[in-house]
Amino acid sequence: MTVQNSATPSLTISVRSGTLLAALGVVSFSFSLPATAWALVGFGPWTATGVRGLLAGLVAAACLLAARVPVPGRQHWPGLLTVAAGCAVGFPLLSTLALQTSTTAHSAVVIGMLPLATAAVSTVLTGRRPSRLFWAAAGLGALTVAAFTLQQSHGLPTLGDGYLFAAVLVCAAGYAQGGRLASHMPGWQVIAWGVVVALPVSALVTVFALPVEPVHPTDRAVVGMAYIAAVSQFGGFVMWYRGMAAIGVPKASQLQLAQPLLTLVWSVLLMGEQPSPLAPVAALIVLGCIAATQRARG
Template sequence: MREHGSATVKSRISGSSSAGGSSSGSGGGVLLAALGVLAFSFSFPATDWALDGGHGLGPWTVTGLRGVLAGLLALGCLRAGRVPVPERRHWRGLAAVALGCVVGFPLLTTFALQTAGSAHSAVVIGVLPLATAVVSAARNRTRLSPWFWGAALAGAAVVAAFALQQNHGRPTGADLCLLAALLVCAVGYAEGGRLARSMPGWQVIGWGVVAALPLTALAAAVALAVEPVGLSVHSVVGLGYLAAVSQFGGFVVWYRGMAAIGVPRASQLQLAQPLLTLLWSVLLLGERLPLSALVAAVLVLGCIATTQRAGAAARPVAPAVSTGEPAVSNGGRQS
């Protein structure tokens, strides 16, 4: 990596723009992150299809098989691209991606969806952007503007209130699973976004799902032996989407987008994800969408616009201190 004279203080925050802050690069990053949000918005309905109301696949089977299929797909892509094994300094981050995004979040949300509908479960997505921004800011010692935090909190509150209103404001037993899923996924997102500044995003999730293969393969083998297996069009299509898109393809564009525009800014785009999930729940699952969704949508879009502007004001709390890990300049390179 080239050194830039005496400019030893490099921005290590994830809220900066990529490609030296060019508007075109930032716009491309927003588009990629938005495509990731769109892909993830189908995950809850797809999980519901895979479970098929208790007549499809079991929760452990869904989690294990989606991880195994995604891992095999990623392994094939990595081998075809002759991608070398990541450097040792990246292993801890990849472990966080594997445990948070490949194992923890899918398993916990699948359990939650057994007793809570897609609309209620969408509350975890409403608070996820805020949790991701907090983890990223703490990890990178970033100070975000009051406007950013105010808009993020407001957007998360709107989405959470709307999702909870679908269940008449009463928390369910699935909420503990959703809370745990939120925490582990936020860590996986933040670490994945950080890694995507120094390696292509598709390799980040690729190595993440490959690293999780021993756990997902074991879970799938045990689950197939003890859980009932009901194969239907819905269960097969749902599982296929979860493996190919939710677990791998969506992360490719999502991590690349986060590397381009920063974790805090990209994470705020996810404020629209619960509303998209509710829309797909209506179209695919036949759930009823109340008129209050229109009001929530306008408020959320306003919060997203505010965080996109305020995210540019992010700055490090203190100059970066050498930790043996090269600093990333210009947002990191993407291939």
Template sequence: MTAQDSATPASPIAVSSGILLAVLGVVAFSLTFPSTVWGLESFGPWSLVSVRSVLAAVVAGTFLLAMRVPLPERRHWAGLATVAAGVVVGFPLLTTLALQTSTSSHAAVVVGLLPLTTAAFAALRTGRRPSRTFWAAALAGAAVVIAFTVQQSGGTLHAGDLYLFGALLVCAAGYTEGGRLAQWMPGWHVIGWALILCLPLALAGSAVALAYEPVRLSAHGVVGLVWVAAGSTFFGLYVWYRGMAEIGISKASQLQLAQPLLTLVWSVLLLGEALSPAAPPAAVAVLVCIAVTQRART
């Protein structure tokens, strides 16, 4: 499996498959914030993140054992640790803490900047330099999303924004390293081993957090927990990393420009949050920017 960020260009079939897989990842990720808000109805923030990681690791471990997947090579463990720190621990914890005071709509500003940040991390990590057209479209898309989400939140920053900006950085690092590793192993191996790497910490965290944070089970809370564990963390990252391996980290990252708008739609449908009239024109502008980045030379 060869990434577009490598020296060998991907075939048209691989590009189409990679785009589809990455889009599925974006759809799965777009449900993360609303699902986290639901999960917080039943669990405290530390409990939700810890139990989420344990459940996702159980799913991943079951697949790894059933398929008799061998341990990764020693040279890949540092990269897996980066994935684990960024997307298994850092991003879920920081965004969950932020969502105690921020709305799901406002938190979408994180993924509004994430595509640009991931592309920057990828350029530094892989040495590949996308064209000026790519960067111009990426910056334009980020500007549209940021302007829209700030307008949606009333133009003010919240206490949780420090958590959100921290989540942005660690997630971009985890995405980049995971996309790079997916050149040598299947995407589900990448997230699977990262989850297994975090399992001891997640088990200890769950035991401590559940002892101190009250649990009030509800249908929303259980559904939210199951989705962030199996949907966002395992399935979403599996298809995302596989898509990255086929079309390249930079191109895949720009598909996430649509994620904040999808999150806002889910926030309206699932959480009853208000949607700005600016959403339709913002969506069109973002789709144009995505189309340009996918056609631009990398």
């Protein structure tokens, strides 16, 4: 995930602490796909999406109330709605649906396109004109992921691939808008308001899905659900945004380059998967493309 944020005066932590927080944010996000797969052991995809959003929204609402955060101005609500739709509803649902047919290792490579997609959406929002190096690297990254998915599916993209590509697009829009909003309010408040705005949708999905989808709350499923609700959808963002505020976007983005590879490692250690030999190769090429786009944007 690549997001842009501006340092806020209230965040006066050291560079070392900021680097640690940003790194912890990256590590926390790298567990999201395996944790979602664990949650699917005991919950259906719609139930998992609804419950994680509901729990995250309640935690975020409690934090906003405890901090006595005022309601954002009217001019911020279109962006917050995009954050809610992309980060709190769209990406969780689409990535969860994809994991019903795709492995976490395969999904990690496709989701590795998210920083590139976010950068592209951000250029549209800001009206900047990136260099040819930016677009060349972004194009190579996109072609690499497309070739990998087609090779894995024997020439035709699967339904899971469709869900993943859609997840990347909606989440990129949410991250780009979140990065823009973070220049006007603390980053943690952006994601907090995003999941709070999505609470009605999360509650409705939960109410309608629970009676329909079977629920088997095993220990692994409960742990996975708790993780994606408390960390993937809220807590990880708090560490990530605060770390970015301390060390700046470029340095934090370099730390995030490790996320797809970390997820590949967790897919082996936690899920017992055997990724395709091409998975780490594709992930490394995509990471190189992301690094090139970051340099081009800088």
